[in-house]
Amino acid sequence: MIILHKRETIENKYSRIDDQSTIKDIDNYTLINIYLLEKYRNEIVKKKLKVGLELFSDDNFELTEKNLSIFSMVQINFKTFKDGRPFSFAKKLRKQLDFKNEIRAGGHILPDQYIFLLRSGFDSVEIKKEDKDIWIEILDMDDGLYYQPD
Amino acid sequence: MYKYSKTDKQIVKARTKQFKNQVFRRIKGKLSEEEFKPLRLMNGLYLQLHAYMLRVAIPYGELSSNQLKKLAEIAKKYDKGYGHFTTRQNIQFNWPKLTDVPEILSELAEVEMHAIQTSGNCIRNLSSDHLAGIIKNEVEDPRPWCEIIRKWSTFHPEFSFLPRKFKIAVTGCDEDRAAIKVHDIGLKLINKNDRIGFEVYVGGGQGRSPYIAKKLRNFLKKGDLLNYLEAILSTYNELGRRDNIYKARIKILINELGIEKFKNKVEEKFKKFSNQELIIKKEDIKKIFSYFQLPKLNKKKGIVKNNKDPKYNIWLKQNVIKHKISGYSIVLISLKPLGKPPGDADAKQMKGIAKISDEYSFGEIRVTHEQNLVLPHIENKNLFLVWKKLRNLDISTPNIGLITDTICCPGMDYCALATARSIPISQKISNHFRNIENQKKIGDLKIKISGCINACGHHHVGNIGILGLDKNGAESYQITLGGSSKNDASIGQIVGPSFSEGNLLGAIEKIINLYKKNKKKNEDFLSVFRRIGISEFKKYLYDNTS
Amino acid sequence: MAKKLKGDFFFLTANDLQTGAVLFFTKKGWLCESSDAIKIPRERIEHYEKIARKYEDDCRIISPFFVELDESGGIKSLRDKIRNKGITFKLKNV
Numbered sequence: 001m002i003i004l005h006k007r008e009t010i011e012n013k014y015s016r017i018d019d020q021s022t023i024k025d026i027d028n029y030t031l032i033n034i035y036l037l038e039k040y041r042n043e044i045v046k047k048k049l050k051v052g053l054e055l056f057s058d059d060n061f062e063l064t065e066k067n068l069s070i071f072s073m074v075q076i077n078f079k080t081f082k083d084g085r086p087f088s089f090a091k092k093l094r095k096q097l098d099f100k101n102e103i104r105a106g107g108h109i110l111p112d113q114y115i116f117l118l119r120s121g122f123d124s125v126e127i128k129k130e131d132k133d134i135w136i137e138i139l140d141m142d143d144g145l146y147y148q149p150d
Numbered sequence: 151m152y153k154y155s156k157t158d159k160q161i162v163k164a165r166t167k168q169f170k171n172q173v174f175r176r177i178k179g180k181l182s183e184e185e186f187k188p189l190r191l192m193n194g195l196y197l198q199l200h201a202y203m204l205r206v207a208i209p210y211g212e213l214s215s216n217q218l219k220k221l222a223e224i225a226k227k228y229d230k231g232y233g234h235f236t237t238r239q240n241i242q243f244n245w246p247k248l249t250d251v252p253e254i255l256s257e258l259a260e261v262e263m264h265a266i267q268t269s270g271n272c273i274r275n276l277s278s279d280h281l282a283g284i285i286k287n288e289v290e291d292p293r294p295w296c297e298i299i300r301k302w303s304t305f306h307p308e309f310s311f312l313p314r315k316f317k318i319a320v321t322g323c324d325e326d327r328a329a330i331k332v333h334d335i336g337l338k339l340i341n342k343n344d345r346i347g348f349e350v351y352v353g354g355g356q357g358r359s360p361y362i363a364k365k366l367r368n369f370l371k372k373g374d375l376l377n378y379l380e381a382i383l384s385t386y387n388e389l390g391r392r393d394n395i396y397k398a399r400i401k402i403l404i405n406e407l408g409i410e411k412f413k414n415k416v417e418e419k420f421k422k423f424s425n426q427e428l429i430i431k432k433e434d435i436k437k438i439f440s441y442f443q444l445p446k447l448n449k450k451k452g453i454v455k456n457n458k459d460p461k462y463n464i465w466l467k468q469n470v471i472k473h474k475i476s477g478y479s480i481v482l483i484s485l486k487p488l489g490k491p492p493g494d495a496d497a498k499q500m501k502g503i504a505k506i507s508d509e510y511s512f513g514e515i516r517v518t519h520e521q522n523l524v525l526p527h528i529e530n531k532n533l534f535l536v537w538k539k540l541r542n543l544d545i546s547t548p549n550i551g552l553i554t555d556t557i558c559c560p561g562m563d564y565c566a567l568a569t570a571r572s573i574p575i576s577q578k579i580s581n582h583f584r585n586i587e588n589q590k591k592i593g594d595l596k597i598k599i600s601g602c603i604n605a606c607g608h609h610h611v612g613n614i615g616i617l618g619l620d621k622n623g624a625e626s627y628q629i630t631l632g633g634s635s636k637n638d639a640s641i642g643q644i645v646g647p648s649f650s651e652g653n654l655l656g657a658i659e660k661i662i663n664l665y666k667k668n669k670k671k672n673e674d675f676l677s678v679f680r681r682i683g684i685s686e687f688k689k690y691l692y693d694n695t696s
Numbered sequence: 697m698a699k700k701l702k703g704d705f706f707f708l709t710a711n712d713l714q715t716g717a718v719l720f721f722t723k724k725g726w727l728c729e730s731s732d733a734i735k736i737p738r739e740r741i742e743h744y745e746k747i748a749r750k751y752e753d754d755c756r757i758i759s760p761f762f763v764e765l766d767e768s769g770g771i772k773s774l775r776d777k778i779r780n781k782g783i784t785f786k787l788k789n790v
Contacts, residue, residue: 082188084311088387091308096422112189119307141168145160147301149427179755199779202716247715562775563783574785
């Protein structure tokens with residue numbers, strides 16, 4: 001898998017850990033899930049770590065400005081590309097919670113959704129290496145004309 | 151009517167190019183059918199019983215004669231020579247090849263048309279009053295607002311993968327000809343203390359679980375329209391069910407949450423998320439309205455005169471309405487002639503209507519949600535000529551609003567979802583009640599026919615609704631009575647056990663007889679039904695037959 | 697595909713990916729006519745499912761499914777009959 005940021009492949013600094021992990025396994029750029037967040041939030045804050053949060057499109061999770069501050073990246077995985085909730089979620093992160101760091105899309109996403117993702121507040125996508133060309137091809141087809149404001 | 155800006159043209163062109171790329175990838179196997187399906191649906195392309203079906207958008211029912219000519223050409227070149235007008239003011243072609251669709255879309259783009267978002271889980275074509283801007287007693291023309299909403303909803307990055315389809319209708323009159331109360335969002339322009347704004351309704355719909363929309367806002371300022379719609383859609387996108395496609399519409403969410411809770415969530419989002427750039431400024435409103443000005447119609451004294459030809463006089467009385475500008479009339483073209491499938495027009499007819507419009511109606515045509523067409527501005531002195539020309543095209547049937555002006559979905563003859571045929575039923579009714587004098591005695595009566603519980607024929611809001619079912623492999627028809635899609639919207643009530651295809655006409659005849667027996671002066675079917683109640687009809691239909 | 701199948705004999709049918717035309721699987725491959733369609737007994741369904749999947753993967757067909765036959769070997773359900781024969785009313789004026 002690679003991380004595509006507009007047209008460029010960027011280094012994936014984040015690594016996932018499993019649910020059996022302890023606070024010792026969590027460091028800067030660890031990608032944690034809600035379960036680990038709820039278990040170790042206080043310690044992560046104490047240690048002043050910058051971690052990534054991984055969510056899924058069907059997660060029912062209330063984010064607040066307070067608990068967002070520890071995240072240098074939020075990844076939202078589409079369980080199916082048809083589930084459009086991450087678009088609203090990304091908008092919420094940007095507009096309501098003023099999240100300024102990286103928002104990444106992963107899971108089952110189509111290159112045809114790339115423009116929508118970028119316009120909803122996503123910065124990057126996690127995709128298969130062999131799909132890179134088609135994602136960029138579709139991005140290049142876009143001429144930047146939209147009816148809605150940014 | 152609205153003219154595309156440079157941006158509009160480029161956006162449609164880009165979308166056509168994008169779809170061409172998607173078709174290419176599909177044919178080469180780079181997209182699976184599962185991945186391609188939502189993408190082709192977003193371009194209005196279905197797979198139906200016999201072939202693909204392409205649904206072309208006719209935004210809020212407005213067509214130019216050039217556009218209608220192009221639709222005629224497409225019908226001839228890429229299809230079987232005809233098109234079908236739908237209950238959402240769109241047109242459908244039933245036989246295009248997938249490989250031809252990119253070319254069809256390119257040709258449509260030449261005349262500022264497209265098939266964008268006519269299907270799929272996104273915001274669909276706006277529908278509106280077919281008499282918008284040309285009828286008296288209108289609070290405000292709803293069409294400019296439809297155009298504003300259309301732009302806002304096209305390729306909206308947040309709302310292109312909703313739980314399910316989303317339909318919006320706008321009316322500018324107290325008399326609702328847009329069926330707003332059976333739409334996901336219904337907007338009604340109102341005048342409150344000399345200020346014009348919107349009443350906002352949500353959660354209406356038909357299908358398996360019909361609901362009449364509930365009022366969300368008594369008064370919404372014009373400038374706030376788009377921000378408020380964003381708040382509604384965002385709430386729906388987040389909370390609408392995605393586990394069951396039959397429970398995924400907003401009407402189900404509102405029913406489960408309750409209107410008050412839903413409203414609180416919407417109002418909260420509206421407060422928190424309102425985008426300054428979405429506030430519609432007065433100068434933008436003025437600009438959009440400028441596209442919808444009336445053509446140069448000089449007030450005339452020419453009254454609508456009868457003629458020696460009795461057929462013309464009958465047509466005049468039934469199919470012609472007074473325009474708000476004196477000396478002009480609105481002509482309704484019935485696409486429900488005897489013996490033909492309702493709502494269809496062949497290429498010759500489309501071309502002919504376009505020509506008549508060029509000559510007599512300033513190049514404008516409209517589509518009604520009851521599957522008929524409108525020539526909006528006919529000078530009274532030209533009415534007879536127009537009638538003769540329509541008659542030559544076999545589209546002068548004088549049955550607008552009468553029993554043979556049925557609304558009918560394509561049904562099992564075309565649709566993969568249907569459980570029964572609907573078009574032959576419509577034709578049976580049409581043949582049986584062919585006598586115009588008898589039809590006029592029956593008066594205003596809306597029969598709406600759906601070939602399955604998805605209710606594309608709007609049977610729930612038919613004065614007489616007919617729902618086609620499958621009963622142990624045989625077609626069976628359930629009758630509902632007392633529905634209405636107007637301001638007094640109501641869902642029809644099931645009258646009793648369903649009828650076989652052979653017995654259905656007899657049942658309809660009985661219903662009409664009971665109505666005629668009880669009819670008082672100036673009452674129509676719906677009034678009689680509401681006065682005497684369903685139990686009378688139950689008794690009359692089912693006693694002696696069980 | 698084979699879930700909830702009722703009956704003893706079936707035709708395999710699909711739509712042509714590019715044209716959308718209704719197709720039936722015959723000894724000569726996919727044809728628009730059902731007259732030469734292979735009569736498939738229930739126990740052979742899995743085998744023909746694999747065949748259908750192959751044609752799907754090759755981007756020749758979409759939406760393959762099995763059409764139930766009646767005792768005389770004809771298509772059973774009304775919808776499938778209409779799909780085979782075409783619309784049941786005249787398009788032109790009666």
